[in-house]
Amino acid sequence: MGILWSVAALGVLIRYDRKRQRAQKLKPVEIPKPLRQSLWLALVVPAIVFVAIGNFSALTNWAGAVTVIGWGIAFYLPKISAA
Amino acid sequence: MSFLAQASAKRVLALHGWSGTLLGLLLYVVIITGTISVFAAELGQWAAGREQAAAPLAPPLDSRLRELASSVDTKYQEELFVYPMSDGAISAFFHAHVEKDSGQVAEKGVRFMLAPDDGSVLQRDEGFADELPDYAPSALAHFITELHINLHAPQPWGLFATGLLGLSMLIAVISGILLHKHLIKELLVNPRKNNFLLNRRDRHVLAGTWSLPFGFLLAFTGTFYSFAGSVTLPVVAYVAFGGDQEKMIEALIASDLADSDTPAEIGNLDAMIADSMARSGAAPSYLFIQKWGRQDALVQIQNNVDEEKLTGQLHRYAGATGEHLGLKPLVGNEPSIGNTVLALVAPLHFGNFAGLLSKIVWFSLGIAMCYVTLTGLQLWTARRADDPTWAWLERGVMVVGYGTGIAMAGAGIGFFPGLINGEASAYTSYGFLGSGAFAVLLGLVVRDREKLAQALRLALGVALILLPVTRILTGGDGWASLFEQRSLLIVGMDIALLTGGALALATMRRPTVVAVNAGKTASTEALGATG
Numbered sequence: 001m002g003i004l005w006s007v008a009a010l011g012v013l014i015r016y017d018r019k020r021q022r023a024q025k026l027k028p029v030e031i032p033k034p035l036r037q038s039l040w041l042a043l044v045v046p047a048i049v050f051v052a053i054g055n056f057s058a059l060t061n062w063a064g065a066v067t068v069i070g071w072g073i074a075f076y077l078p079k080i081s082a083a
Numbered sequence: 084m085s086f087l088a089q090a091s092a093k094r095v096l097a098l099h100g101w102s103g104t105l106l107g108l109l110l111y112v113v114i115i116t117g118t119i120s121v122f123a124a125e126l127g128q129w130a131a132g133r134e135q136a137a138a139p140l141a142p143p144l145d146s147r148l149r150e151l152a153s154s155v156d157t158k159y160q161e162e163l164f165v166y167p168m169s170d171g172a173i174s175a176f177f178h179a180h181v182e183k184d185s186g187q188v189a190e191k192g193v194r195f196m197l198a199p200d201d202g203s204v205l206q207r208d209e210g211f212a213d214e215l216p217d218y219a220p221s222a223l224a225h226f227i228t229e230l231h232i233n234l235h236a237p238q239p240w241g242l243f244a245t246g247l248l249g250l251s252m253l254i255a256v257i258s259g260i261l262l263h264k265h266l267i268k269e270l271l272v273n274p275r276k277n278n279f280l281l282n283r284r285d286r287h288v289l290a291g292t293w294s295l296p297f298g299f300l301l302a303f304t305g306t307f308y309s310f311a312g313s314v315t316l317p318v319v320a321y322v323a324f325g326g327d328q329e330k331m332i333e334a335l336i337a338s339d340l341a342d343s344d345t346p347a348e349i350g351n352l353d354a355m356i357a358d359s360m361a362r363s364g365a366a367p368s369y370l371f372i373q374k375w376g377r378q379d380a381l382v383q384i385q386n387n388v389d390e391e392k393l394t395g396q397l398h399r400y401a402g403a404t405g406e407h408l409g410l411k412p413l414v415g416n417e418p419s420i421g422n423t424v425l426a427l428v429a430p431l432h433f434g435n436f437a438g439l440l441s442k443i444v445w446f447s448l449g450i451a452m453c454y455v456t457l458t459g460l461q462l463w464t465a466r467r468a469d470d471p472t473w474a475w476l477e478r479g480v481m482v483v484g485y486g487t488g489i490a491m492a493g494a495g496i497g498f499f500p501g502l503i504n505g506e507a508s509a510y511t512s513y514g515f516l517g518s519g520a521f522a523v524l525l526g527l528v529v530r531d532r533e534k535l536a537q538a539l540r541l542a543l544g545v546a547l548i549l550l551p552v553t554r555i556l557t558g559g560d561g562w563a564s565l566f567e568q569r570s571l572l573i574v575g576m577d578i579a580l581l582t583g584g585a586l587a588l589a590t591m592r593r594p595t596v597v598a599v600n601a602g603k604t605a606s607t608e609a610l611g612a613t614g
Contacts, residue, residue, distance in 0.1 A: 013271065020273040056393050060430075061437050064297060064444035071293035071451055074271060075286070 002046030003065045009043040099258035106251045108483045116231035118449025123224045127169020129576040131220035138366030139167035142353035147202040159192035166369040171199035222507035223498040242309045249306030256298045287458035294451040304432035343378035350405030359384040359398040394426040485539035486522030492546035493518020499557040540591040547584030551577035
C-alpha cells in the first residue's frame with residue numbers, strides 16, 4: 001500500500017513537471033505550488049509511518065521499490081505520452 | 084544546489100569518469116553477477132529441479148545428527164555447522180581447526196549432504212573446507228555467486244579485486260553526488276530526443292540519480308564483504324592479537340560457558356530448534372554447535388528475519404541441558420552499536436529480508452546499477468569517438484555488456500549435461516568460457532558495430548531460450564509434471580528466461596550506435612559542459 005501511495009504521488013509529479021512538459025512539447029498543465037509541495041510530502045508519508053511503527057523492513061523495501069518504479073516512470077513516461 | 088566551484092567540478096567529473104572507465108567492465112561483471120545472485124537460492128532450486136521446503140531445518144534432525152556424529156572421528160567434533168542447500172538438501176560439516184602445510188589454519192573435517200525427504204546421505208566428503216568438492220546440484224548457483232564474490236581468482240586476490248571494484252563504485256557514486264547540481268530536479272529529467280548522445284547522457288543521469296542511495300549502500304556493503312576477510316580481520320588480528328587470527332575469532336564468537344571437557348550427551352536438538360522457532364516466529368537458517376559431546380557444548384540457532392525487522396535472531400542454548408541462554412549478538416556476547424551495524428550489512432546487501440518482494444526490488448536495483456555503468460561507459464567512449472585509442476573500449480562495452488549474459492546462460496546450458504554425467508562444476512565452467520569466448524569472437528570478427536549488436540542480442544536471446552529447453556531435455560520435469568507437484572517457482576523461472584530471450588530477439592534490430600556518430604559532433608561540447 002505504501003509503495004502504491006508513493007508511486008501515485010510520484011506519477012502525478014512526473015507527469016505535470018513543467019520542464020518535462022516543455023521537453024515533450026505537451027500542452028502545459030500547471031499544478032499549483034501548494035499542491036506540488038503536498039505531493040512531495042505525500043510521497044514520503046509511508047516512510048514516516050514505517051519509522052513511527054518501527055517497521056524497518058517495510059521502510060527499506062518501500063525505499064527500494066520507489067527508487068526502481070520512480071526511475072521506470074521517469075524513463076518510460078515520455079514514450080507513453082508520445083504514443 | 085551546487086556543491087562545487089566550476090574548476091573543482093571539472094576535476095570531480097574527471098575522477099567520476101576515470102574511476103568508472105578504468106574498472107567499468109569488470110565492475111559491470113561483478114554487478115550483473117551480483118544481480119543474478121540475489122536469486123541464487125531460487126536459481127539453485129531451478130537447476131536442481133527441486134523446490135526447497137519452507138523450513139528445511141525444522142525437526143526431526145536430532146536423531147540423524149547423533150547417528151552422523153557417532154560415525155565421525157571425535158577430533159572433528161569440535162564444531163558442527165548445519166545449513167540447507169538451495170535444493171533443500173542439508174549440509175552437516177563436522178570439523179576442527181587444523182593447520183595446513185602452508186601454516187594457514189583452516190577448517191578440516193567430514194561433510195555430509197543429506198536428502199531433504201528422508202535424511203539419507205547423498206554425499207560424504209572429508210578434507211579441508213575449501214578443498215571439498217562442490218555439491219553438484221548447487222554448482223550453477225555457486226559458480227555465479229563465486230564470480231560475483233571473487234571473480235574466480237585465487238584467495239585473497241579475488242577478494243582484493245572485488246573490494247577495489249567496490250571502492251571504484253563508491254568513488255563514482257560519491258563524485259556523482261557532488262557533480263549533480265540539482266539532485267531533486269534530475270529525478271524528473273526528461274531524456275532529450277533531439278540528439279541521441281544527449282539522450283544517452285540524460286538517461287545515465289536519470290538512472291544514476293534515482294539509484295544514488297542504493298548504489299552507495301550496495302557498493303559500501305560489497306566492499307565491506309570483500310575487505311572484511313582479506314584485509315580487516317588480518318589487520319585486527321595483527322594489531323590486537325599478535326597476528327593470531329584463530330585467537331581473534333575465538334574472542335569474537337567464543338562461548339561464554341565455563342570450559343569443561345567432561346563428556347556429556349548433547350541435549351534434544353529438535354526441542355531446541357522448536358523452541359527457537361516459537362521464540363522468533365521464523366524458521367532456522369543454520370545451526371552451529373561447538374564442543375559436541377562435552378559438558379560445555381554450545382548450540383547456536385540462527386532464525387530467519389521476522390516480518391518487521393531487517394535482521395534475524397541468533398539463539399543460544401547450553402548443549403548438554405538444552406537450556407535457552409538468550410540471544411547472541413553476531414560478534415561478542417553483549418549488544419553493541421558495531422554489532423547492530425554489522426548485522427545490517429547482510430540484509431542490505433543481499434536484499435533477502437522480506438521474501439520474494441525484497442528480492443525482486445534488489446534485483447531491479449541491480450539492473451539499474453548495470454544500466455548506469457554501461458551508459459556511463461557508452462558516454463565516455465562516445466565523447467571520444469574521434470580518438471581511435473578509445474574505439475576498442477566502445478566495442479568492449481558492447482561485447483562485455485551482452486557477453487556476460489551470454490556466458491552466464493552458457494554456464495547454465497553446460498551445467499545440465501554435466502549434472503547427468505557427474506561433472507556439473509567442470510561443465511558449468513566450460514559452458515561459461517565457451518559461450519563467453521564466442522561473444523568475444525563475434526566482437527573481433529563482426530566489424531560493423533550495428534551488426535555486432537544484433538549478433539550479440541541474437542546470441543543472448545537464443546541462449547536464454549535454450550536454458551529451459553536444455554533443463555527439460557536433460558531429464559528435468561516438464562511443466563505439466565511441475566504443475567502437478569505445485570513447483571511453480573521452477574515454471575516461473577522457465578517463463579522468466581523465455582521472456583528474457585524473446586525480448587532480446589524482439590529488440591534485435593533496434594538501432595544502437597549508428598545515431599551516436601550522427602549526433603556526436605553537435606553534442607560533445609554540451610556534454611563537456613554538463614558532465
